[in-house]
Amino acid sequence: MNTKLKVSEISKIYPGCIANDKVSLEFGSGKIYALLGENGAGKSTLVKILSGVVKPDEGKVFLNDESIKLNSPLDAKKNNIGMVFQHFNLFETLSVFENLSIDSDKKDEDLRVLVNDILKKYNFKIDLDVPVLNLSAGQKQKVEIIRCLIRNPKVLIMDEPTSVLTEQETDDLFVSLKQFSKDGILIIYITHKLKEVLSLCDEVAVMRKGKVVSVSNTIDEKIESLANKMVGENLNTIKKKINNFKNSEEILKISNLNFKSDDPYETNLNNLNLSLKKGECLGIAGISGNGQNELFQILSGEIITEDTSIMFRNKEIGKLNPRERREYLMAFSPEDRISQAAVPELKIYENVALNNFKSSNFFEKGLVNEKKIKEHSKKILSNFSVNTDNVELKSQFLSGGNLQKLIIGRELITSPELLVCFNPTWGLDVGAINYIHETLIQINEQGKSSILISTDNDELLKLSDRICVIYKGKLSKIMSADTVNAEKLGILMGGGSID
Amino acid sequence: MEVQLIKIEKRNDVSRSIYFLTPVLAIFLTLFGGGIIFFILGFNPIEALKFFFITPISDLYGLSELLIKATPLCLIAIGLSFCFKSNNWNIGAEGQLIFGGVVGGGVALLFYNHDGFYVLPIIILSGAIGGMLFAMIPAILKTYFNTNEILVSLMLVYVAKLLLDYLVVGPWSNPEGFNFPETRQFSESARMPILFDGLRIHAGIFITLITVFLSWLILYKTYLGFQIKVSGFSLKTAKYAGFKGKTMIIIVFMISGACAGLAGVGEITGPIGQLHRNISPDYGFTAIIVAFLGRLNPVGIIFASLIVALTYLGAETAQIFLQVPKYTGQVFQGMILFFLLGSDYLLFFKIKFLGLKKNEL
Numbered sequence: 121m122n123t124k125l126k127v128s129e130i131s132k133i134y135p136g137c138i139a140n141d142k143v144s145l146e147f148g149s150g151k152i153y154a155l156l157g158e159n160g161a162g163k164s165t166l167v168k169i170l171s172g173v174v175k176p177d178e179g180k181v182f183l184n185d186e187s188i189k190l191n192s193p194l195d196a197k198k199n200n201i202g203m204v205f206q207h208f209n210l211f212e213t214l215s216v217f218e219n220l221s222i223d224s225d226k227k228d229e230d231l232r233v234l235v236n237d238i239l240k241k242y243n244f245k246i247d248l249d250v251p252v253l254n255l256s257a258g259q260k261q262k263v264e265i266i267r268c269l270i271r272n273p274k275v276l277i278m279d280e281p282t283s284v285l286t287e288q289e290t291d292d293l294f295v296s297l298k299q300f301s302k303d304g305i306l307i308i309y310i311t312h313k314l315k316e317v318l319s320l321c322d323e324v325a326v327m328r329k330g331k332v333v334s335v336s337n338t339i340d341e342k343i344e345s346l347a348n349k350m351v352g353e354n355l356n357t358i359k360k361k362i363n364n365f366k367n368s369e370e371i372l373k374i375s376n377l378n379f380k381s382d383d384p385y386e387t388n389l390n391n392l393n394l395s396l397k398k399g400e401c402l403g404i405a406g407i408s409g410n411g412q413n414e415l416f417q418i419l420s421g422e423i424i425t426e427d428t429s430i431m432f433r434n435k436e437i438g439k440l441n442p443r444e445r446r447e448y449l450m451a452f453s454p455e456d457r458i459s460q461a462a463v464p465e466l467k468i469y470e471n472v473a474l475n476n477f478k479s480s481n482f483f484e485k486g487l488v489n490e491k492k493i494k495e496h497s498k499k500i501l502s503n504f505s506v507n508t509d510n511v512e513l514k515s516q517f518l519s520g521g522n523l524q525k526l527i528i529g530r531e532l533i534t535s536p537e538l539l540v541c542f543n544p545t546w547g548l549d550v551g552a553i554n555y556i557h558e559t560l561i562q563i564n565e566q567g568k569s570s571i572l573i574s575t576d577n578d579e580l581l582k583l584s585d586r587i588c589v590i591y592k593g594k595l596s597k598i599m600s601a602d603t604v605n606a607e608k609l610g611i612l613m614g615g616g617s618i619d
Numbered sequence: 620m621e622v623q624l625i626k627i628e629k630r631n632d633v634s635r636s637i638y639f640l641t642p643v644l645a646i647f648l649t650l651f652g653g654g655i656i657f658f659i660l661g662f663n664p665i666e667a668l669k670f671f672f673i674t675p676i677s678d679l680y681g682l683s684e685l686l687i688k689a690t691p692l693c694l695i696a697i698g699l700s701f702c703f704k705s706n707n708w709n710i711g712a713e714g715q716l717i718f719g720g721v722v723g724g725g726v727a728l729l730f731y732n733h734d735g736f737y738v739l740p741i742i743i744l745s746g747a748i749g750g751m752l753f754a755m756i757p758a759i760l761k762t763y764f765n766t767n768e769i770l771v772s773l774m775l776v777y778v779a780k781l782l783l784d785y786l787v788v789g790p791w792s793n794p795e796g797f798n799f800p801e802t803r804q805f806s807e808s809a810r811m812p813i814l815f816d817g818l819r820i821h822a823g824i825f826i827t828l829i830t831v832f833l834s835w836l837i838l839y840k841t842y843l844g845f846q847i848k849v850s851g852f853s854l855k856t857a858k859y860a861g862f863k864g865k866t867m868i869i870i871v872f873m874i875s876g877a878c879a880g881l882a883g884v885g886e887i888t889g890p891i892g893q894l895h896r897n898i899s900p901d902y903g904f905t906a907i908i909v910a911f912l913g914r915l916n917p918v919g920i921i922f923a924s925l926i927v928a929l930t931y932l933g934a935e936t937a938q939i940f941l942q943v944p945k946y947t948g949q950v951f952q953g954m955i956l957f958f959l960l961g962s963d964y965l966l967f968f969k970i971k972f973l974g975l976k977k978n979e980l
Binding site: 420421422445446454459460463470483487488 | 632
């Protein structure tokens with residue numbers, strides 16, 4: 121059974137971003153293909169097009185030289201294209217077998233025989249009659265894979281399959297995938313982990329900003345070369361003047377911080393250590409989902425930790441909530457501006473009141489000091505050039521850039537000693553990005569410190585004095601920004617190591 | 620086979636005036652729907668609706684009865700608005716009302732032989748505390764054991780009902796009452812003062828009005844109100860702002876329970892004057908409709924409570940004049956909620972017809 125899959129000149133444009141820009145790729149059975157790229161490189165869009173979830177604006181998909189229409193996931197199934205998503209689509213309370221029989225048109229007895237054959241053939245050890253919720257992540261993934269195998273897939277697409285797996289489970293998965301490939305199933309493997317590409321795949325296509333930038337055999341590649349292609353060599357941006365803070369006062373110190381989550385989709389943090397000097401900007405790079413969310417919440421106090429694990433200006437703050445931390449002059453700008461940093465349905469001045477602590481006097485004796493809040497809000501609107509002066513306006517009418525300016529303004533107007541921000545320019549236009557970047561450089565110049573957690577390497581290289589990378593909940597060595605380039609970051613972000 | 624493709628989209632901006640007008644629309648649709656039901660039953664719909672909605676309030680006595688019914692509804696709904704605004708689903712106001720009534724009634728029986736101005740305030744206060752403590756059960760279970768407050772508060776309603784049953788049949792039943800399931804009549808000083816001779820309207824209405832004003836103050840002018848508002852929109856934001864989530868959950872349940880308890884004690888010291896099995900015609904459940912019909916807004920709730928109270932009275936009149944069961948009132952309450960939810964859905968979402976498509980299934 122020989123399968124050829126070809127995508128030709130696929131384009132998909134979302135408002136404000138070109139997700140796929142004339143993507144053309146060819147795949148043939150017997151090989152495992154890697155699709156490699158950063159967040160937002162366009163991998164997921166391409167995969168969604170192949171699985172019928174998203175319709176391309178232009179371009180065609182050919183299966184064995186025949187043009188096929190993929191208008192819905194049903195079409196993908198009909199064409200024997202199977203897909204295993206990063207997040208599982210299983211009913212937790214139903215048994216494994218019930219989950220498999222739900223979308224199968226076979227009789228239960230026949231299905232059971234078929235499934236048992238598959239289990240035997242690939243040496244999967246899963247009890248078909250236990251509820252899915254009792255399975256480990258790796259086993260759940262196997263159920264998803266079996267669900268595809270039942271349909272005799274010609275093509276099997278795996279979307280970042282190892283992000284929820286342990287190392288042992290990852291090894292097992294690779295063995296199975298190689299076996300599928302031998303049996304003639306064409307495998308497309310989506311990932312941003314460089315090591316996996318080299319150990320598993322035969323060919324690798326790298327995507328960046330919606331375009332395919334290279335297609336090559338993995339034997340010709342090394343971690344460094346792939347990293348370079350993935351993040352792009354874009355080093356001629358204006359850099360902030362990097363300062364040396366050896367003799368400055370230490371403002372924040374995190375030592376031996378651990379976080380273990382009950383939620384399998386959250387990342388555990390292992391033994392974090394970092395320190396920050398007055399006036400310094402520490403950049404934390406990484407591909408999203410490697411623990412940035414958890415780290416931000418630990419810094420902001422949404423997740424509380426051991427008292428001694430975080431010292432801020434020589435005070436133990438691990439157990440304080442965000443409001444109490446603001447009292448010590450910390451400020452926070454979360455990644456999600458629409459459902460966390462601000463409430464779109466609330467008026468501007470009400471959103472400003474969210475940054476509230478005792479000394480802000482927004483609330484006195486439990487009563488709202490509306491006059492004070494509004495005065496304060498007016499100041500923010502003008503100081504941070506938000507394009508309105510109406511504090512009664514609902515925040516949902518602000519553009520992304522203006523909302524972000526409002527949030528950063530709200531956090532900075534209290535002159536905090538430390539600002540923690542997480543992807544502050546995500547989804548903004550160039551003008552707003554520049555404004556936010558200038559503001560962040562300015563606060564460092566005023567002797568205030570900042571921690572910048574970002575998935576945008578250009579931004580990190582532009583603003584940071586020192587940089588480290590978070591990968592699977594661990595921080596890399598912290599490096600001076602002038603010794604780091606995009607290539608090094610790329611290697612660390614993909615789980616590699618540098619000297 | 621060809622099928623029509625339908626897509627449901629969220630509307631971005633809903634104007635404030637229309638937001639407050641849809642409840643009015645829902646009421647008109649209810650009248651229309653009610654008219655159709657009466658027509659099918661063989662009545663002249665206009666006449667029937669007149670018996671239902673006009674006759675009951677065409678004299679002073681009727682108006683006083685309307686206020687008597689609206690008083691507890693308004694009070695409970697105001698309390699519930701604290702919970703609902705902050706995404707806490709207290710469905711058990713009926714139980715909190717009954718428990719408040721039980722505690723208040725117990726105190727009233729304790730003071731059976733006492734006269735004095737202090738008796739009534741003590742009873743009222745103990746009723747409020749009773750409701751408050753009863754509401755704290757689902758709140759504490761939710762905050763510390765992650766239980767679902769909808770289920771817990773709802774199930775506690777039956778606990779309260781059975782407790783009341785037990786008390787009026789057993790230990791608290793009137794020793795001179797020929798084993799009827801009821802307590803003694805409370806003494807005069809344990810009763811709400813009547814405002815006008817010949818009418819049943821009592822001083823409880825002032826408690827409700829004061830509560831409405833205080834609630835408005837808390838919801839719109841205090842830090843607690845701000846926290847409730849933010850939590851209602853986004854719990855993530857509330858956490859980020861550093862609000863003490865657990866404390867807030869317990870406080871809103873306490874307020875809500877206290878209001879329901881007050882309503883219960885208002886009933887037994889007002890029109891009823893003793894404890895028996897049926898101290899509330901499901902005011903605690905109906906108040907949920909009132910709260911949403913009034914858009915969780917104190918002023919809106921006042922109007923909504925009057926309208927829903929009218930369905931109680933209308934059902935009684937209709938039973939007398941049209942010989943339809945008084946449960947017709949609940950049909951109308953159900954229709955109000957149905958049309959309100961329906962028009963709300965269309966208010967917040969628009970339905971797009973994308974044209975015909977071949978069904979390939």
